Amino acid sequence: MKEITDIIKAYQKATKEKKKTALATVVKVEGSSYRRPGARMLVTEDGQLTGAISGGCLEGDALRKALSAIVQQENKLITYDTTDEDDAKFGVQLGCNGIVHILFEPVIEADELNPIAFLIALQRKRAQAVLATLFSLTDKLQLGTSLLFRNEPVLSTIPKSISDEVIKDIQEVFKNKTSAFKVYEQKTQHIDAFLEFIKPPISLIITGAGNDARPLAEMAYLLGWEVTVIDGRPTHATPQRFANASSILVSKPENVLGQIQIDEQTAFVLMTHNYNYDRELLKYLLATNVPYIGTLGPKKKLLRMLDELDLATQANETRVHGPIGLDIGAETAEEIAVSILAEIKSVFTGASAMFLKEKKKPIHVYELKKINL
Structure with a gap:
């Protein structure tokens, strides 16, 4: 979703500057490729690129194709076959041994149903x-x-x-x-x-506005996640300390749930370093359907909180991730942030978090899947 957000911002800037644009979308992949279907890139008539459709090896030729689409004002489908030696001769080498189909669409500002209009409508509401x-x-x-489409068609130009x-x-x-x-x-x-x-971006709720929460909030923002920071201390939960957070709240544990939205893309990280605050909030969270709860600190701290709350069940111990994060040998706040974000990402995607070199199946689980409805 971050790529789409960046593309919309780039398009709006280009429009103000009276620049023509085209949207490139990976619509189908056969075999291996750096990016999967749904990857997008906006191209302006002066050659500015936002987003990515490959690891960098297709962008040069894609720029030329996008400019052609802009000039001719018509959609174009281009196929890059990296199994074909002729493509390698022309410098189109993905190193992936796959076939990539990319659709180029000129964006006509006067057209109320141009491709960017669909992306703006998609971003307007936090929903699947x-x-x-x-x-x-x-x-x-x-x-x-x-x-x-969201339960019903929102925008459509289908014949x-x-x-x-x-x-x-x-x-x-x-x-x-x-x-x-x-x-x-x-x-x-x-x-x-x-x-x-398309799912909405992960909503990361960080309770605790200490110094160790700042790199976590900033890295999550760079990933395109929606970040909310909550703390009981007004001196810590401030826009100056968390400039890129979507929302900053000063709140007691009992008031937190009434101020936020929880959906199946919501993750909570409890890192206030205030045992009583974390325990109280954990009590309220376990009464919800929030899919991910992580607690900073040793396992015995989590077990103690659950025991004091009389919620020490196997289901709750499985549901709450404590200590939070993947074992990468993290020491600094920045390294711990990487560990936490990697675990949250793996939980939401259902990935194993193993070394990729040890993975027997394709990196992208749907790579060999051809779905016929």
């Missing part, structure tokens, strides 16, 4: 959504970003001839919470669709 991008691997018809079928498939994607690819038939044309399931 499906974004449909239509293209064709066999025909010239490249419809582009075409539908935003009426396939609208019902697309929406039916999107409802299934929304239910399964898994992106999918689909092919539709319109008269004699084949329309490919990338139905992208």
Whole structure:
């Protein structure tokens, strides 16, 4: 989601400066690639790039293709086949041995349903959504970003001839919470669709505004997470100390839950260094469905809190991560922040947090998955 936020900001800046732009989106990958479907990059007519569609090796040629789309004012689908030696001759070398399909869409400001309008509508509300991008691997018809769905269509430019079928498939994607690819038939044309399931960014609630919380808040912001800092001390919970936090609250434990929103992308980190504050807040959190709770400090501290609250069950001990973080030998506040963020990320993605070199399956779990709804 951070990439989308950065793209929107870059587009708005370019618009003020009267610069034309194009949006490049990875719509399909066969084999290995540095970026997966859904990766995006905004290109301005003077060559400024925001976002990324590869590790840097495609951007040079993608710039030329984007400029062509801007000049011709039409969508273009470009395929980069890194298994083809001819691509290597032209300098397009991903080192990944895969085929990458990228859709280039000129962004026409006067068009109220241009691709950036869909991204702005997506960002406007913190909720799960499906974004449909239509293209064709066999025909010239490249419809582009075409539908935003949240329980019902929000924005749509889907052709009426396939609208019902697309929406039916999107409802299934929304239910399964898994992106999918689909092919539709319109008269004699084949329309490919990338139905992208998008979650809101992780909402990180940091209780404790000490010096060790500052690198955690800053690193989470760099990841594009929404950061809230809560502390009972007005001298510590200030915008001067946490400039990039979305929200800063001075609150007692019993008032915290009434001031925040909890959803399935919410993570709490208890690091006030005030035992009574953390224990009280833990009591209220365990009565909610918050999916991640982490406590700073030794395991015996967590077990003591649960015992005093009469909540020392196996389920609660499993649900609460204490001591918080992955074992990376962290010592400094910055290293501890890396450890904490890595654990939270692995929990929300269901990843193993193992060494990648020891992983037997593809790095991206859906790399070999071809979903036909």
